[in-house]
Each structure stands twice: as structure tokens, then as C-alpha cells.
Amino acid sequence: MLTEQDQLKKLVGQEAAHYIKDGMKIGLGSGSTVYWMIKMLGERVKEGLHIEGIPSSNQTAEWAKEFGVPLTDFSKVEGLDVTIDGADEVDGNLNLVKGGGGALFREKVIAKAAKELIIIVDESKVVEKLGDFPLPVEVLPFGWEMTAAKIKELGCELTVRSKDNEVYVTDNGNYILDCQFGKIENPEMLDQELIQIVGVVETGLFTNMTDKVIVGSKDKVSLLERK
Ligand SMILES: O=C[C@H](O)[C@H](O)[C@H](O)COP(=O)(O)O
Missing domain, CATH: 3.30.70.260 (ACT domain)
Known part of the structure; x- marks a missing residue:
């Protein structure tokens, strides 16, 4: 039985998977919101989508294998089309606090390597100023x-x-x-x-990097974009 917060994580995770197009190289973030994105990507791969992902944690790599999302690494690709990741806090300028799950270093590498960074969060993560989350x-x-x-x-x-x-x-x-x-x-x-x-x-701290934030709240999914 999913909590209300987990249902929102699932909603935005699934939504984010629809931003992925055939042929893309994707940075796969970490955490419980990203889990739903990888699961949905696996379903799209079964339907014929051709993609390759670089995981930001051992846990993400395991999920990708479990759901059939093909993986690659930086010895084989020069850059990423898009990285999709969760966050612990997002402020009004789309700056982030990340690393609640300890994956921040590899997450920053895949964020920097991507042409676009999309963040997926439930509404509890959106704050005026960063810092309540250590x-x-x-x-x-x-x-x-x-x-x-x-x-x-x-x-x-x-x-x-x-x-x-x-x-x-x-x-x-x-x-x-x-x-x-x-x-x-x-x-x-x-x-x-x-x-x-x-x-x-x-x-x-991930500053001036985020292009889009997909936010899940009770009655809707909204999109925040870099100004
Ligand atoms: O190190 C972990 C990551 O930065 C996660 O993306 C972040 O902690 C959010 O995780 P969750 O989606 O589980 O709330």
C-alpha cells in the first residue's frame, strides 16, 4: 500500500518517462521517485524504445537491470541527452539539495554531462529557501x-x-x-x-543546473521551468 507521498512520487516518475525519446542517452538519477521512472522506462523499452542509461548508483543500476533498461558508461558515450533525477529540496530558482540517499557525486556527474536536467519531486520538496534538509x-x-x-x-x-x-x-x-x-x-x-x-x-548543492522540475501534488502534476 503506497503512502500519499509515494503515490505522488509514482505519478511524477511515470510522467518523466514520457519525456524520453527514441535513441536518447539518459542519466538515471537515484532514489524512490526515480525508481518509478525506471520502471516505466522498462515498459517503454519492452514496447520498442531504444535507449541507453548511465546509472548514478549501484541501486539504480540494479533497478535498471531488473526492469530491462539497457546501461552504458562514459567510456562509450560522450554526453547525455537528458538526466532525470529526484531531489530533497527545490527552491524558486530551481536550485537543489540532493544526496539524501548518498548518491550526490555520481548524480552531479550525470547532471553536468546532460544537455537537459529534469527533476522529479512531490510537492513536499518545494521550498522557498534551501536548508531545512541537512x-x-x-x-x-x-x-x-x-x-x-x-x-x-x-x-x-x-x-x-x-x-x-x-x-x-x-x-x-x-x-x-x-x-x-x-x-x-x-x-x-x-x-x-x-x-x-x-x-x-x-x-x-546543485545550483544553476536544473532545466525543468515536474512536481506532483494532490490534484495535478505541474511543470516549473528555468526562467
Ligand atoms: O542521493 C539521493 C538523491 O539525491 C535522491 O534523488 C534524493 O535523495 C531524493 O530521493 P527520493 O526520490 O527517494 O525522495
Whole structure:
């Protein structure tokens, strides 16, 4: 039995699959909303759609295999036509917080590699200002305590992400620091400040990258587009 939020995730995930055209190379994001998009893409592939996707996480790769979506990698393609991904927060300028599922680094790679970035969310993710959701920052394990101290100097409280009482390790073998900055006034500047800290691999701030956001709410699906 799906929760109301999951039903909205399903709705926008399925909707997004219809943006894909024959022959496209697609960046496949991560998370429970993307799951529905991949499932629907699998159905379209069975009906004859020819596409190839690059997954942003091991979980996404598994789903793609399960639903019959062909995969490729960056040794075989030069770029992507479109990337479709979820988000943890979206602001009015279509800036994003991502990485709730820990896949932010590969997600940023496939977002940057694509001609178009389409984000799929339920309405609870749309906010005026980013920052209620703690910002995930991927860091190298070596000296992560030093990296964390430098990040704290930018004005946040943080925790190292854990899972089942162990430190959570990303698909890239790194750690995630969940950073509570409060409302983020200037996401672009914060992203730049964070990325300059030695040991930071990537941040969950995706600024000036999103072209379209498909938002699912109770009575409709709406489209937000880059101004
Ligand atoms: O690392 C995970 C990703 O950034 C997800 O796209 C994000 O957390 C949204 O996930 P969901 O669709 O499950 O809410």
C-alpha cells in the first residue's frame, strides 16, 4: 500500500518517462521517485524504445537491470541527452539539495554531462529557501575529522552519516557529512566555499543546473521551468 507521498512520487516518475525519446542517452538519477521512472522506462523499452542509461548508483543500476533498461558508461558515450533525477529540496530558482540517499557525486556527474536536467519531486520538496534538509557533503575518509572541522567553520552543525550503527560508506568509498546550515541565503557561494575545502569530494548543492522540475501534488502534476 503506497503512502500519499509515494503515490505522488509514482505519478511524477511515470510522467518523466514520457519525456524520453527514441535513441536518447539518459542519466538515471537515484532514489524512490526515480525508481518509478525506471520502471516505466522498462515498459517503454519492452514496447520498442531504444535507449541507453548511465546509472548514478549501484541501486539504480540494479533497478535498471531488473526492469530491462539497457546501461552504458562514459567510456562509450560522450554526453547525455537528458538526466532525470529526484531531489530533497527545490527552491524558486530551481536550485537543489540532493544526496539524501548518498548518491550526490555520481548524480552531479550525470547532471553536468546532460544537455537537459529534469527533476522529479512531490510537492513536499518545494521550498522557498534551501536548508531545512541537512546538506549532504561527500568527503574522503582520510582525515575526515579535519575536513569536518573546516566545514563547521563555515557556520554549521554536522553529523557523519551512519547506517546500521556503522559509518555510511558511499558507492565511491567515501563518507557523508550531513550539515545543518539553517536557511541557505546564497547556495552558489556556499557550494563554492565547501568545494574548496581539502577532503570535500562534492556537495549536494546543485545550483544553476536544473532545466525543468515536474512536481506532483494532490490534484495535478505541474511543470516549473528555468526562467
Ligand atoms: O542521493 C539521493 C538523491 O539525491 C535522491 O534523488 C534524493 O535523495 C531524493 O530521493 P527520493 O526520490 O527517494 O525522495
